[in-house]
C-alpha cells in the first residue's frame with residue numbers, strides 16, 4: 614500500500630468493567646490526529662467483548678468513526694486476539710495502514726505479535742507520532758529511555774502510556790462486527806486474580822501513591838501511613854540520591870512516570886522534573902510548609918504544615934476510625 618494513501622487507522626482498545634483504559638484513550642486520540650493529518654482516514658476501534666453502551670459512548674467521545682466488535686476469547690488471551698487481528702487485517706475493507714496499541718502489558722504483547730504474524734514492522738515506547746508525505750513517523754524511546762530514535766514505515770505502533778494529552782474529539786460512531794472467522798482458543802488461562810501488594814506493585818501501575826521529598830526527615834512515617842492506607846511509596850530524586858529511598862522509587866522525568874488515582878506529595882517542592890513524572894495523577898494532595906511551593910499548583914487539596922506533624926495526625930486519625938469501625942466484642 615502506498616503510505617501516502619492511508620484510508621484506515623486501527624486501534625486495539627483495552628477496556629475493563631465498562632470503561633476504556635486511559636492508555637487506550639491516548640491511542641484513540643493519537644489515531645484520530647494521524648487520520649486527520651493523512652487527509653481524513655477512518656479511525657476503527659477494535660474491541661473484544663460484549664457491545665457495551667458505555668464503552669461505545671467513550672469510543673465516540675475519543676474520536677473513533679467505526680467500532681468492530683469481536684467476541685471475547687476468554688481468559689488472558691493476547692495470542693488469540695493477535696491472531697484474530699492479523700486475520701482481520703486481510704479480511705476487513707479498508708485494511709489498516711497502521712495499527713495503534715496502548716502500551717499496556719497486553720497491548721505490547723498484541724501489537725508485537727500482530728506485527729510478527731503479518732511480517733510488518735512494529736515499534737514500541739512511542740512518544741510522538743506524525744504523518745508526512747512519506748507515511749507515519751514515530752519517535753520512540755530505547756535503552757530504558759536513554760535514547761530517542763525516529764523511525765518511518767512501521768505498521769504497528771505501540772504508544773508509551775501517560776504521554777499524550779487526552780481531549781474529547783467527538784464523532785458519530787458506527788458499530789460493526791468483525792467478519793466471521795476462526796477465533797483460536799486461548800492457550801493461556803487465568804487461574805486466579807490476587808490483589809497486588811502496594812509495597813511491591815510497580816509504581817507505574819499503582820493507583821494510590823504517597824511520595825516523600827526533601828522535606829521529610831523520617832521516612833518511617835511515610836511507610837507507616839502508606840501501609841495503613843494501602844498506598845505505594847515513591848519519592849523525589851533528592852531522597853533517592855541520598856538513600857532515604859531506593860532508586861527504583863524515584864518519580865519524575867529521570868525516574869518513573871506515574872498516573873495514580875491519588876498522589877500525596879509530602880515535602881516535595883514541585884520541580885519541573887518531578888512534576889513531569891506525576892502530572893497525570895487524577896487527584897493530587899500536597900503537604901508542605903511553604904504555601905508558595907509550586908507543587909500546590911497541581912493540588913486538589915493543599916495542606917500547609919509540617920510533614921511529620923500532618924502524617925502523624927493522619928496515621929492517628931485512620932487508626933481511630935478503624936478501631937471505631939470494629940464492633941465491640943459481644944455485638945451480634
Ligand SMILES: Cc1cc2nc3c(=O)[nH]c(=O)nc-3n(C[C@H](O)[C@H](O)[C@H](O)COP(=O)(O)OP(=O)(O)OC[C@H]3O[C@@H](n4cnc5c(N)ncnc54)[C@H](O)[C@@H]3O)c2cc1C
Nearest residue numbers: 826827828849850865866867868880882886887902903920
Ligand atoms: C536532568 C535532571 C533530571 C531530574 N530528574 C528528576 C526526577 O526524575 N525526579 C525528581 O524528583 N527530581 C528530578 N530532578 C531534580 C529536581 O530538579 C529537584 O531537585 C528535586 O525534584 C527536588 O526534590 P524535593 O522537592 O524533594 O526537594 P526540595 O527542592 O529540597 O524541596 C523540599 C520541599 O519540602 C518542603 N519542606 C521542607 N521542610 C518541610 C517540612 N518539615 N514539612 C513539609 N514540607 C517541608 C520545602 O518547602 C520544599 O518545598 C532532576 C534534575 C535534573 C537536572
